[in-house]
Every structure is written in structure tokens, then in C-alpha cells.
Amino acid sequence: MNLKKNDKIIAIIGVVILIVAAISVIFYVSNQEESDEPDDSEDKVYEVKWTKVTAPEKVIEGSVGSSPYTDPISINLDKDKVLANVNVRLDWTDDKTSFLNTGKDQLTVKISADGEAEPHTSKGSANESVASFKINDRPNDDIYPVKEVKDTFELEDEIKAMYSNMNSVDLNVEITFAAGELLKFRDKGNDFKLIVTYDYYEYEIIDPFEDDNGDNGGDDFNGSGQEQKGEEKYYTSGMPGGLR
Secondary structure (H helix, E strand, O other): OOOOHHHHHHHHHHHHHHHHHHHHHHHHHHHHHHHHOOOOHHHOEEEEEEEEEEOOOEEEEEEEOOOOEOOOEEEEOOOOOEEEEEEEEEEEEOOOOOOOOOOOOEEEEEEEOOOOOOOEEEEOEEEEEEEEEEOOOOOOOEEEEHHHOOOHHHHHHHHHHHHOOOOEEEEEEEEEEEOOOOOHHHOOOEEEEEEEEEEEEEEEEEOHHHHHHOOOOOOEEEOOOEEEEOOEEEOOOOOOOEEO
């Protein structure tokens, strides 16, 4: 069958139109299927969980004689930590007694966080708690909707701002000495140790997008740029603050 030139052109245009129409239908169906999938990202939440941590004990060595010992104890943690409690223990032994083991020295300790303290007196020796303070309660675990928080970095900044004034304490210390010997001029004083222990709370952010992306295997993050995987902890911007 012989077609005129115009008929051939019309036939070609018709085929092109059919191809374009078919492609359009394919893209429309594909986009429609994607739009039918529910977007639940705005329903996700960041979880913030708090855990108590016991810091290594700190030993302060000192001596007291005719003048009282008055060096304060200061604990300053990173801004994303919440100080829970502090305990101070006194360890000392009279270093000079008479040959009959009489006339034992006496140490009196007063430690306070607000200016008032009950005195703790011991004779001859001691290895016992002399002060204990509850500083802050445990923060509540919380959730933050994804639609209200840009990312974990913004959430960390928000937590630091909320708890920045709950990470430190200054304790006033006064230790006095009383010689037990009859010849008091022979006893100039005594050495002692203060053993300071404290607990604090640190947070962990559970990121709902980690499981979806699978990039970090569901890793979680807590303060100070600390990446936490299971029971292991990796400090990426320095260790937490501590006793000064």
C-alpha cells in the first residue's frame, strides 16, 4: 500500500503521540503509588533517657595545726551532666601519742553546702563519712517530637541550656585540731585525707532515624559528643568534667 507523503507524516506524529501518552501514564501510576505510601516521619520522636554514673573517688591530702584547714571542695561537671549527690569521708590517725597511748589528738570537721553544718568530732583516728549531700533529683526521661526538633545537635543544645546550672557544687570545709598530749607544744598538728565520691546523671538520645537509615546500626548519642554502642563508650570531645 502506497501512502502519500502527508499521510506518512500524520502516521509518524500519531505514533509519537501514543509513545508520549504511554510514558505519561507510567510516570503517573508510579508517582501515585509513592504518594499513597504514608509519611510517618513527623510522628517519630527523640527519646532522652537519664542514667546515674558513679565517678572515681578523689583523695585530698591535707594537714591541720594551730590554724584551721579551710580549703573548699568544688565539683564542676560538663554542662550536660546533672550532679546527683556528694559524700566526703575522713581518714586520719594520730601521729604522736604518749608512751602510754593516752592524750589522743582530736579533729573536728564541718562541711557545708549552704553555710550550716553539724560538726563531726573524732579522737585518735577515724575512717568514716563526715558529710553527705543530695544535690539534684534524677531528671525525668522525656520525648521530643521530630517536628519540633531539627536534629540531635539542636536537642543537645536544648538539654544543656535546661540543666546547665545543675552540674556543680562548692562545699565549705573547716577542720580544726586539738592536741591531746599534756605537753601540747610538742604536737604541732596532724595529717589527714578527705575522700570525695559523687554520682551524676548523664543522658542518652535515642534517634528514631538511625534504625531507618541503618548507617550507624541504631547507635545512640549522649552528652559531650559521646557516641554509645551497647555497653562501650567512646569519648570524642574529651572526658566529662570533675572535681577541681
